[in-house]
Amino acid sequence: EIVLTQSPATLSLSPGERATLSCRASQSVSAYLAWYQQKPGQAPRLLIYDTSNRATGIPARFSGSGSGTDFTLTISSLEPEDFAVYYCQQRSNWPLTFGGGTKVEIK
């Protein structure tokens, strides 16, 4: 099973700041990595798939990069609605696995 480790666990930032979230895989997942956003009381929402492709309707301030074992989700300028928990997920190997999440909170 591929283990995904996200860091930091919590990121405290102000609106307008840049957020950089990390996801590291225990073995290569090639480019088969996605990112999801989850707000309290809501189901997750797909943001990015295959490392860098934005899902339908996702604003351009969200971008993804990386390959192999190291991946990054960047939010260029935080909007108030972006404060949430973010998860990475790999589809390179079964079973599918998620990272433990990074909470982006208001500083």
Next chain:
Amino acid sequence: EVHLVESGGGLVQPGRSLRLSCAASGFTFDDYAMHWVRQAPGKGLEWVSGISWNRHDIDYADSVKGRFTITRDNAKNSLYLQMDTLRTEDTALYYCVKDTGGGYAYFSAWGQGTTVTVSS
């Protein structure tokens, strides 16, 4: 608009069974793989099981293999999860999830979830 509505959750004793259902609408159900993903209270996401559009490919997380069975009925636009020999650690919110395609294994749409509580 994609709509996924889960049902069948509830309180059940350890060792007992429960069957979850998911009614899908707003897309061509038999074009897409489907999954169940769960989230224990206050915890992260855990993929549970997935099934291809034609039921030929099925897989499970190790934590549920041999106890849970995923099925689908394309004529009824429905997904199911039969959960047997339930354990306290199966307590979670269970989401019905639509794949991004025929088995690309990303999750493009989620229901609101149904809560399963396993407790004596």
